[in-house]
Amino acid sequence: MKLFTKFLPGLFLLIFALNSNAQETWSLQKCIDYALENNIQIKQQKLNTDYQGNLVGQAKSDRLPNLNAQIGNDFSFGRSLTYENTYENVNSTSISGYLGTNITLWNGFTLKNTIKQRELDLQASIQDLQKAKDDIMLSIAASYLEILFAEELQLVSEAQIEVTQQQINRTQKLVDAGSLAKGALLEIEAQLAQEELQLVNDQNRVQLAYLNLFQFLELPVSESFVVEKPELPEIGAAVATMNSMDVFKNAMNFRPEIKAAILRVESMKAQLEIAKGSQYPNLSFGANYYNNYNDNYQTYNQVTGEATVIPFIDQLKNNERYGFGFTLSVPIFNRFQVKNGISNSRLQLMDYEYRLQTSKNVLRKDIEQAYTNALAALNRYISSEKAVTSMQEAFRYVEEKFNVGMVNSVEYNQSKNNLTVAQSNLLQAKYEYIFRTKILDFYNGIKIEL
DSSP states (O other), X not given: OHHHHHHHHHHHHHHHHHTSOTTOEEOHHHHHXXXXXHOHHHHHHHHHHHHXXXXXXXXXXXXXXXXXXXXXXXXXXXXXXXXXXXXXXXXXXXXXXXXXXXXXXXXXXXXXXXXXXXXXXXXXHHHHHHHHHHHHHHHHHHHHHHHHHHHHHHHHHHHXXXXXXXXXXXXXXXXXXXXXXXXXXXXXXXXXXXXXHHHHHHHHHHHHHHHHHHHHTTOOXXXXXXXXXXOOOOOOSGGXXXXXXXXXXXXXXXXXXXXXXXXXXXXXXXXXXXXXXTXXXXXXXXXXXXXXXXXXXXXXXXXXXXXXXXXXXXXHHHHOEEEEEEEEEOOOOOXXXXXXXXXXXXXXXXXXXXXXXXXXXXXXXXXXXXXXXXXXXXXXXXXXXXXXXXXXXXXXXXXXXXXXXXXXXXXXXXXXXXXXXXXXXXXXXXXXXXXXXXXXXXXXXXXXXX
């Protein structure tokens, strides 16, 4: 069991190496670019944008006249009254055709306002697409930093194991020389087992962080990669000089969720005008052409009494009919549908105005939360940095005393664990600060980069 525990971290690293393409390294920008091209949510939002574009095209096309044609071929069988006032079996074939067009000349500016509304909806959909891209970029940045954080934790665990292994070697020599009891060696070996278990947990955390990033990228694990380790920004007090309200005011000018909410309020105003347009008369112009042919249409010679079928061309000349005219439709009473439609449009407009205010509130809350978290992370980083310095000095002192037998293994392990906790807290504060400041930069219109 001890041998298995000893070689388990190496086995874990080997499995990870086999499942990843170690020769390919992806930067944060490459991850973002890949996600913007392949993420399913972005593709779905793009489809919605294309759909809204089709609605704009249709609204503009509704201003054009329509043109419809109809042709019929009828066969008739049975008895019919003849010109001689007798009934005979008469079979006939007839062909008829119709061509008609209609165009709306005025309908209370409904067509104009519909085009305006569709264009506003399209612009709002474009902003929704940008918002989806922004969300993916933030999620990928968080996952990317989580990988870097997990890998640094793994390095800390590996360093602790190396220190413990060195201490085991020294303790073994002291035990063999009779300077220390064997119990001290057993306690340090138990500490090594715990640290190896922690290393396995840290390696698991790295793999899970990679898996989370792959899922955002819609990338199979079989197509995996390793992330580039960038030069991280220096931890400074720049966030302390920021003003969250200034960031909010700046974000209000370009954030897509705010633009989309404003556009949808304008869209509802156009919808209200469309509803009001139903109160007015509707004026349209129409024209049509009709003709038909029947093989039983005949002419009779008054002298000979012979009947001959009227030729096809002659029938088309004789039977053609065409006309055009204007139609004015005046709404008088329609069971209060127009009145209720206007009232409902006003209610929808108020609802979207509330949604706009909610979007502003959510944005302000997110910025204030990111600012507060960044400031708290900075304070934790400063405190943790001092704690690590103190713990390193304390551990060095305890280690020297342990080597000469002045402290026991319990005190040694406790001091070492305190140092590990302080180092982990420092890393966590560091990456938390970097991520929160990147969010604030993002709300300020600064591109996410590492």
